[in-house]
Amino acid sequence: MSAELISILVLVVVFVIATTRSINMGALAFAAAYGVGELVADFDADKIFAGFPGDLFVVLVGVTYLFAIARANGTTDWLVHASIRLVRGRVVLIPWVMFVLTGALTAIGAVSPAAVAIVAPIALSFAARYQISPLLMGAMVVHGAQGGGFSPISIYGTIVNGIVEREKLPGNEIALFLASLVVNLVIAGVVFVLFGGLKLRNDESVTETVSVSASSSVSSSAPSSASSAVSSAGSASSSAGAGAEAKSAPEGRGADLEKDREEDLEQDREKDRSAGAEDDTTRLNPARTATLAALVALVVAVLAFDLDAGLTSITLAVLLSTCWPADSRNAVTQIAWPTVLLICGVLTYVGVLDEMGTIDWAGEGVSDIGVPLLSAVLLCYIGALVSAFASSVGIMGALIPLAVPFLAQGEIGAVGMVAALAVSATVVDVSPFSTNGALVLAAAPGVDRERFFRQLMMYGGIVVAVVPAVVWLALVVPGWG
DSSP, X not given: OOHHHHHHHHHHHHHHHHHHHOOOHHHHHHHHHHHIIIIISOOOHHHHHTTOXXXXXXXXXXXXXXXXXXXXXXXXXXXXXXXXXXXXXXXXXXXHHHHHHHHHHHHTTOOHHHHHHHHHHHHHHHHHHTTOOHHHHHHHHHHHHHHSTTSTTSHHHHHHHHHHHHTTOOOXXXXXXXXXXXXXXXXXXXXXXXXXXXXXXXXHHHHHHHHHHHHHHHHHHHHHHHHHHHHHHHHHHHHHHTHHHHHXXXXXXXXXXXXXXXXXXXXXXXXXXXXXXXXXXXXXXXXXXXXXXXXXXXXXXXXXXXXOHHHHHHHHHHXXXXXXXXXXXXXXXXXXXXXXXXXXXXXXXXXXXXXXXXXXXXXXXXXXXXXXHHHHHHHHHHHHHHHTTSOHHHHHHHHHHHHHHHHTTSSSOHHHHXXXXXXXXXXXXXXXXXXXXXXXXXXXXXSOHHHHHHHHHHHHHHHHHHHHHHHIIIIITTTOO
């Protein structure tokens, strides 16, 4: 068996073990790089580490560090509440607000599962309250996250653009972002129509429902208030009529009354603290204002001045940490270290494959099919199928380098092919076997979990079957790039 084939089989084993044993794929890939590099290719440590993506490491750490600070100081909570306030009783807009919100979070640097974890519980609670299909709401959240997931400063975007640059392929950051955004927007629109989005209650009925609820609250509280007043009056008259007895009452009773009064005061203080916390969540303070300004500055620095996203984001994060150390004390621990380990491990192994000549060998094998467009659609389907069960980031890190040799022939546009692979590998994250799909499944209140799981699985299967072919037709066949 050739060394190239062994290295490919080891990569397959890495994907299988990571999927079935819940072990970080990056850690497995580092071990595989060491084993294959030492035992099969006879590489020393320097050659093995040559493929370590130091630039992507800085980007991943910097962007997730900045977003961790935004989460710690309440900026993300402010964004959530601001987005919800935009609804103003229009239930038909709630799914779209959730789509935009998760898209905005991933576009500014949130890891996709982190954005889904923040928004999904809120979105699914709205779905339960207003009788919106949980499948509709869950799909809108996940597709929103993927729609914004390839912006030039996002995690996915920096990873894919970094791989393209490392492989010396022609790239277009904006085209990649727009391809993912448009595809997920179209899918969200189809899902919205098919799963009852147009049948949601209109603004007038929601306002009426809120008013009725408010009236009910008032009417139900009114008798209580009246009863309290009557009781108070009765108590007062009883006290007045029995003044002499009260004076001769035991001292212990007075102590009990004092204790009850203190407990009531403590409950009132707790309510005030809760109200204050809610107000604090919806109010912009200096730290949140500075964080929003830092996110805008990152976008401008990367897009307008072509500065490095990783170094810029770390610099902004350090400035925020210096000014508000209390808010960012735990931010370092909230960096997406599992994602950093995953992508660095996979790309280090891919670097070993490249040094061994496996990439060229596999590319020649794909090219030997003789029909470049057929090779392209097969890669898209492989990416979608594997990604439905394994890491989207990992499969992108492996498949794009494998496509390099036949892309170099010039018969397939590199920009369109990379975009098609990226979209195919991420759009299927609504599958319940993926992290995002599992988060949606876990966040849905008051649903039949088994039934919802089957719905997500069927929907994920349809996406796997249909989307790769569609993006292949739209992005690869025309020869973009």
